[in-house]
Amino acid sequence: GAVVSQHPSWVICKSGTSVKIECRSLDFQATTMFWYRQFPKQSLMLMATSNEGSKATYEQGVEKDKFLINHASLTLSTLTVTSAHPEDSSFYICSAPNREAYNEQFFGPGTRLTVL
Amino acid sequence: AQSVTQLGSHVSVSEGALVLLRCNYSSSVPPYLFWYVQYPNQGLQLLLKYTSAATLVKGINGFEAEFKKSETSFHLTKPSAHMSDAAEYFCAVSDRGGSARQLTFGSGTQLTVLP
Numbered sequence: 272g273a274v275v276s277q278h279p280s281w282v283i284c285k286s287g288t289s290v291k292i293e294c295r296s297l298d299f300q301a302t303t304m305f306w307y308r309q310f311p312k313q314s315l316m317l318m319a320t321s322n323e324g325s326k327a328t329y330e331q332g333v334e335k336d337k338f339l340i341n342h343a344s345l346t347l348s349t350l351t352v353t354s355a356h357p358e359d360s361s362f363y364i365c366s367a368p369n370r371e372a373y374n375e376q377f378f379g380p381g382t383r384l385t386v387l
Numbered sequence: 388a389q390s391v392t393q394l395g396s397h398v399s400v401s402e403g404a405l406v407l408l409r410c411n412y413s414s415s416v417p418p419y420l421f422w423y424v425q426y427p428n429q430g431l432q433l434l435l436k437y438t439s440a441a442t443l444v445k446g447i448n449g450f451e452a453e454f455k456k457s458e459t460s461f462h463l464t465k466p467s468a469h470m471s472d473a474a475e476y477f478c479a480v481s482d483r484g485g486s487a488r489q490l491t492f493g494s495g496t497q498l499t500v501l502p
Contacts, residue, residue, distance in 0.1 A: 275430075305489055314477060314492045315431075364430055366490075374419040374438055374481055374488060378430040 275367050279378035284355055285387055292350045292382045293367030300345035301367035309362040321348040331363045389414050389480045393493035401501045406465040408496045412477030421460040421479040473500045
């Protein structure tokens with residue numbers, strides 16, 4: 272089946288630095304990708320919808336200047352956490368819709384971000 | 388807005404016992420409904436989905452769920468639990484439509500299987 276990859280799988284950074292997370296659809300094209308954040312023992316919360324060739328759509332309460340999203344190609348979306356702080360430590364998961372069944376999504380394995 | 392409620396953040400069952408994880412949705416129009424499983428530090432894997440065909444949906448690993456409009460429910464069941472079923476389970480909902488739709492997740496249920 273379709274595969275979505277994320278890189279890196281985990282990252283540790285110092286407070287104030289920026290971290291880039293990549294989400295790739297490996298064997299299919301995705302004009303739309305979704306970014307979720309999951310805090311420990313909690314559910315997934317949608318952060319933003321990434322659109323190829325246009326600006327991302329952010330959910331209420333998500334700072335667009337802090338979480339920069341770039342969907343530069345049909346197989347790659349990136350999430351950059353700028354000036355990361357410890358409260359940004361979380362599990363970030365991306366997903367891409369199944370083009371044969373738009374109601375279904377393929378999820379990446381997630382990226383564990385720890386900000387010291 | 389669409390929402391789902393999962394009753395019980397933790398469920399424990401003995402190996403071989405029935406698994407029942409509850410999910411209720413709120414929507415005036417029957418949405419698409421999903422159950423996902425998440426193992427520690429991993430992404431989500433689709434167990435099954437309801438898209439308005441059969442109300443009893445069979446998924447992978449022996450799981451099934453029944454859509455009950457009168458109860459606005461989509462509970463997940465498995466007749467006999469296995470140790471490998473221990474994981475976090477999420478119910479999710481999305482709007483109907485011809486383009487990609489975001490998912491709204493429930494709060495999750497941690498399933499523990501006791502030997």
